[in-house]
Amino acid sequence: MAVSFLQEREVSDLCLGKPPLRSLSATSTIADALAALKNSEDSFISVWNCDHRRSKKESEAEAEEEGECCGCVGKVCMVDVICFLCREDNLLSPSQALKAPLSIILSQAPPQIVVHLEPSSSLLEAIDLILQGAQNLVVPIIAPTRRSGISRRKQHQIQIQIQKSSTTTTSHNGREFCWLTQEDVIRFLLGSIGLFTPLPALSIDALGIISTDVLAIDYYSPASMALPAISKSLADQTSVAIVDSDGTFIGEISPFILGCCDETVAAAVTTLSTGDLMAYIDGGGPPEDLVRVVKARLREKNLEKMLEEFTILSPLASEASSASSASSSDEESSSVRMRMRSGGRYSRSSSYSARMVRKAEAIVCHPKSSLVAVMIQAIAHRVNYLWVIEDDCSLVGIVTFSSMLKVFREHLETM
Template structure:
């Protein structure tokens, strides 16, 4: 029954209520992508390899990957760019985007086929074309838009259909063998910049970097979602420079970075960041933090952040004073609006049931749940969405 259920339902069923995908063209610069992310309602944007300059996705467009705030932070803080971040911001976004293709899938493909692409093909997202018809009597297709399905959409589908998989729903995550003990971890007092390569892996795996004590107890996490929340301005009461986050990653420890993000930028920590930038001769990052960049880049930021071109009466000096200090009223994605802090990592125990973990993850809009010991909060491992999804596929194949 379970196998026929997955084969009968189409991936397009998961697109109901999903917004239309608006990808960035490959000609986009990193600075353009940065402010596009600041305006959008998601923590990442897709990059379209179509040669067209239009932002409209079509059935012929191919997604060449996606870009997130974490991708840009890691790019600016890399060894090759940390001394010249302003020049790095003028690079094409293809230099930053995650290095994998997001497949375009026929909307009539089954849930099982989509699941196979995720679990066997390594896809983290799927692009689903949606055809619109003319209102006239001809009824011909006039345009095609697309939506992007995530692993979360598939997990939500299985939770809604949990009655069909009741035999595994109540089993513990330990019994099911889905606890991954290979975690991306960093010490509380370790330099945050040493976690750059871990953050890149976490962004690709839809996971996070866990912060632990010397004896392996979980303290908190540095997650793509909390960094995106910080950047969106959803928890910032005072205007904060856009570039304080990469500067903080370049200078603070993991514990300090958690505190910096959780307090919305903490103006009291900015002088410390600036002093450490000077000590480490990171003058380029300091110039970026202080707004000392050239007029060409300023005009790009100004038009990108406002969504319109600058007024003729607005001088470069006026634009410069406003860049990175605008007050953004939007609250960003749903996960951002949750306002979850870095130390509030979502955890479960070995004996937690499969359905309980699914509910936890979906309620908090995360794609992973940390597993800790009940007695001392020592980190055991992590459960990620692909492992959850694999349980349902194996159950379906075994039941039919």
């Protein structure tokens, strides 16, 4: 029954109410991507390789024919920009680095991370593509034949005007697209979870979907050492665990939270420890004492150019003494760490950032948690993964949407 249900369901069923993708041309610069991300509520902007000079043709047949040479080639987010700015050769002049072509960032992404799919494709086919490595499925939005008495020609003219007035576009050769994510598929399966009995009631430990291959870094390590792990976690749709010397789970550096910041976080990554970076990005704005630490250490590293260009730090310019020494900055950083730790346990701020949709704190579960409970918990917090810890806060591993989908797929093969 579950097999036929997934084969009969079309991906268009999951696209209902989805907004059209905002997109950038593959020929754009990183500065263009940064501006688009700041002006969007979306965490990711799709990147397309299209020739929009021919977009005025209005025949559906022509649009479909030209659509073959117009496709989404990737996606970009604030984390991509931050990691790019943290490269050693970009630290001296971030504004100059932002003039680089967007392709430099896209080349770091794994192949087939974004895949086109027709609306009539089955949900089972969508799941198989995700298990093969696709993170986003690009699906055409099926437009109504007539809307509010406005002709198709008039709608097309309006769309062209919207495109001309915006850095990003939503239409490609007259067609609009949305994309489906792992979260969309998991959410849909949860709505029909009874079809998969008894699978949902089994623990994630019993199902064997806890991965021990996690990205982890020590709390006191320089945040710059975490950059390779942050880039990999973004590609894998996971996160970087922060642990102490005993392997106790303290928190995380999440690409999701980092993506809710702006490009100036590159200065914090360059100067702070991972523990301090965790506090820096955790809330509605960086703590003032940590800002002073960042400013002092930028001067120590002769990165005054970064200090000048990252104007978000300027409100505290009068407070930060230009004579700050390495010893004073280390003292401030130490006081921050001591304040974060209370009674042997690390505490996190409960404040929100303007673009965040959840608290900036790690979401955890227990090895004995049931599959359905983990699914609900992940969807409620809008994350693609959950950290798995024991009662003593020791890190066991991580469970992801991808591993959940895999166990659903394997379950179907046994039915």
